[in-house]
Amino acid sequence: MPRYPIRMGLTRRLRRLHRVLIPAALIVPLSIAGCHAGSLSTQTVQSESDTGVSVALSAAPASLDFTRTSGAAIPQALMRNVYETLVTIAQDGSLSSGLATSWDVSDDGTRYVFHLREGVRFSDGTPFTAETVKFSIERVQSDAWTNGKKKIMDLVDDVTVIDDYTVAVTLQRSSNSWLWSMGTMVGAMMSPTGVDDDSLQQHPVGTGPFTVKRWAVGQALTLAARDDYWGTPAASSEVTLRYFTSATGAANALQSGDVDVVYSLQSPELIDQLRARNRYTIEVGTTNGEVLLTMNHRRAPFDDLRVRQAVMYAIDRQAVIDTAWLGYGVDTGGAPVPPTDPWFAVDTRYPFDPEKAKALLAEAGVTAPNNKIVLATPTRPYAMQSAEMIYSQLKAVGFDVRIEAQEFPAVWLSKVYKRHDYDMSIIVHIEPRDIANIFGNPDYYLGFDSPRVQQLLEVADTAPAEDYTAAMRQVVDAIMEQAAADTVFNYPNIVVQAPGVTGLNPNDFGEGIELARLQRDGASATEAQERG
Numbered sequence: 001m002p003r004y005p006i007r008m009g010l011t012r013r014l015r016r017l018h019r020v021l022i023p024a025a026l027i028v029p030l031s032i033a034g035c036h037a038g039s040l041s042t043q044t045v046q047s048e049s050d051t052g053v054s055v056a057l058s059a060a061p062a063s064l065d066f067t068r069t070s071g072a073a074i075p076q077a078l079m080r081n082v083y084e085t086l087v088t089i090a091q092d093g094s095l096s097s098g099l100a101t102s103w104d105v106s107d108d109g110t111r112y113v114f115h116l117r118e119g120v121r122f123s124d125g126t127p128f129t130a131e132t133v134k135f136s137i138e139r140v141q142s143d144a145w146t147n148g149k150k151k152i153m154d155l156v157d158d159v160t161v162i163d164d165y166t167v168a169v170t171l172q173r174s175s176n177s178w179l180w181s182m183g184t185m186v187g188a189m190m191s192p193t194g195v196d197d198d199s200l201q202q203h204p205v206g207t208g209p210f211t212v213k214r215w216a217v218g219q220a221l222t223l224a225a226r227d228d229y230w231g232t233p234a235a236s237s238e239v240t241l242r243y244f245t246s247a248t249g250a251a252n253a254l255q256s257g258d259v260d261v262v263y264s265l266q267s268p269e270l271i272d273q274l275r276a277r278n279r280y281t282i283e284v285g286t287t288n289g290e291v292l293l294t295m296n297h298r299r300a301p302f303d304d305l306r307v308r309q310a311v312m313y314a315i316d317r318q319a320v321i322d323t324a325w326l327g328y329g330v331d332t333g334g335a336p337v338p339p340t341d342p343w344f345a346v347d348t349r350y351p352f353d354p355e356k357a358k359a360l361l362a363e364a365g366v367t368a369p370n371n372k373i374v375l376a377t378p379t380r381p382y383a384m385q386s387a388e389m390i391y392s393q394l395k396a397v398g399f400d401v402r403i404e405a406q407e408f409p410a411v412w413l414s415k416v417y418k419r420h421d422y423d424m425s426i427i428v429h430i431e432p433r434d435i436a437n438i439f440g441n442p443d444y445y446l447g448f449d450s451p452r453v454q455q456l457l458e459v460a461d462t463a464p465a466e467d468y469t470a471a472m473r474q475v476v477d478a479i480m481e482q483a484a485a486d487t488v489f490n491y492p493n494i495v496v497q498a499p500g501v502t503g504l505n506p507n508d509f510g511e512g513i514e515l516a517r518l519q520r521d522g523a524s525a526t527e528a529q530e531r532g
Contacts (some may be wrong), residue, residue: 002333008079018237019414020404024084025463032393047489052236052237052238053238054239054259054365056242056262058380058382059071059072059251059263059408060262061077062409064204064212067146068200069094070417071413072247073357077223077241078206079212080208081239082223083185083188083190084098084188084207085188086100086183087180087183089207089509092415093340101117101352102114103115110170110171111170111171112169115161115165116165118129118165121207121228122194123226124191124206126194129165130165132189135158136190137351138159139190145270148444149184153186154170155178156172156178157170158170176461176463178464181433184508185511187246203255203472208229210234211224219243221240221518222242224237225238233502236519247262247270248270260498260501261501263493263504264493265495266381268325271326280496280497280499280500281496282331282497285492286508288340288433288508288511289428290337290510291383291386291428291484292412292429292438293315293487294446295308296422296446297449298447302423306361307361307364309350310366311483313351314350314352314363314399315334315390315393315502316352319332320386329491330490330492331346331490332347332487332489332490335479340431340507340509342469343469343473345476347476362400364399366399371399373399374423374424375390375424376404377425377426378408378427379405382428383408386488387426390498401510406421425500429489430508431511432510432511433461435479438485439475440453450513451485453478456474456475457475460472460475493507493508503518503519504518
């Protein structure tokens with residue numbers, strides 16, 4: 001997409017590295033690996049196939065059922081790979097055919113008629129038909145789905161089967177976002193015979209190019225290529241996703257040959273070491289991820305606009321990027337919009353101004369002993385590294401700050417996300433186009449309740465398509481006026497690959513990592529052609 005290199009250039013280091021291959025090698029003592037949980041899985045979980053590829057990741061899913069479990073780890077592994085959708089989201093945000101070859105939209109934008117691919121089967125052998133589409137959409141609307149993303153389907157008024165391969169979906173009103181959201185996990189097509197607890201939690205059934213072969217909870221997830229996939233067969237016979245608790249553990253596994261790729265390297269300081277030898281390649285891509293410094297609007301002092309604005313002025317975002325992330329990342333000016341969205345623009349209203357922050361806090365009466373706050377920090381490298389800088393900057397303007405490390409995902413999800421028991425937190429929101437969920441839902445963990453923002457979101461969603469981008473910019477403007485949260489930086493995707501590994505896109509623009517084209521040394525490509 002043409003705008004990516006320009007916008008990623010907002011960060012000096014990212015401009016230099018974006019979409020550039022960098023030869024590299026890792027200088028990390030292998031003896032260190034023994035200190036990390038990831039090293040144990042290196043010895044116990046490996047690919048069973050010579051043509052398989054292993055990918056190191058950080059956050060492991062606790063379940064494979066995203067219909068009832070929040071978080072990005074499950075769709076990251078399963079979407080595009082096991083589950084597929086009617087429409088496919090391209091890198092530039094546009095929509096193309098998926099399980100639907102085409103679709104027609106009524107003049108008033110409330111009725112969609114999808115024309116489906118024929119001959120598609122789920123991995124359990126059941127056929128994909130219009131009845132499947134009806135079942136999948138209506139299941140999201142039912143009590144079976146508890147994931148908050150299900151609200152997207154509230155718009156659906158009726159699903160009608162016209163024939164085996166034609167289905168009509170009628171909305172209560174027109175929507176600029178609904179069809180696009182059908183390319184995300186709420187649009188995952190599921191078999192009626194594959195939604196029992198065992199299937200959803202351990203053996204998901206989809207129409208995608210892979211099935212789940214083996215799952216070692218917290219360690220690894222192995223996907224096996226399907227021989228009967230309707231489309232182009234996967235390039236590798238299997239792909240194993242390996243989960244590491246530290247970036248060093250993942251990097252050690254790469255050097256020892258236990259993994260072929262480190263996806264989303266969590267410690268950018270390792271990159272300088274990776275350059276020391278001419279062995280590995282690095283690509284730096286963009287993501288949907290906003291690293292949000294969140295404030296609990298339900299709790300003092302952050303129920304006061306002046307205090308939230310003081311936080312915005314207190315944070316030197318570029319300093320956090322340069323110090324904690326060595327310049328990798330994009331400063332959006334605090335705006336909760338990644339460079340991947342068409343309404344992206346750098347906001348300029350909250351420059352780093354500690355004196356202004358101090359004045360606002362004094363005006364709001366935030367002085368000792370009423371200035372104590374706790375920064376709930378999930379135990380992820382990007383969060384911990386950023387929290388140290390943020391701690392110093394908040395303390396410098398008058399907050400009495402304490403960092404509370406919280407194990408992620410279990411403790412953070414339970415305390416912050418579900419119980420809303422926190423003052424401030426910092427976490428990356430990786431879901432695509434998630435503004436409505438974060439800032440339009442007063443029940444969300446931020447507790448941000450702005451009738452104006454909610455109204456503007458509805459106006460944008462129902463606006464003529466040509467006005468959608470401008471309307472969404474008004475939404476972002478209203479969110480920033482209220483200093484709802486501070487996007488410290490847009491999260492970069494640092495991908496490190498062993499020699500001969502190809503087919504992995506460094507731009508993480510959807511919910512799932514597309515693994516079907518990933519291969520090593522071309523051997524598996526020949527095998528895929530033979531299977532096809």
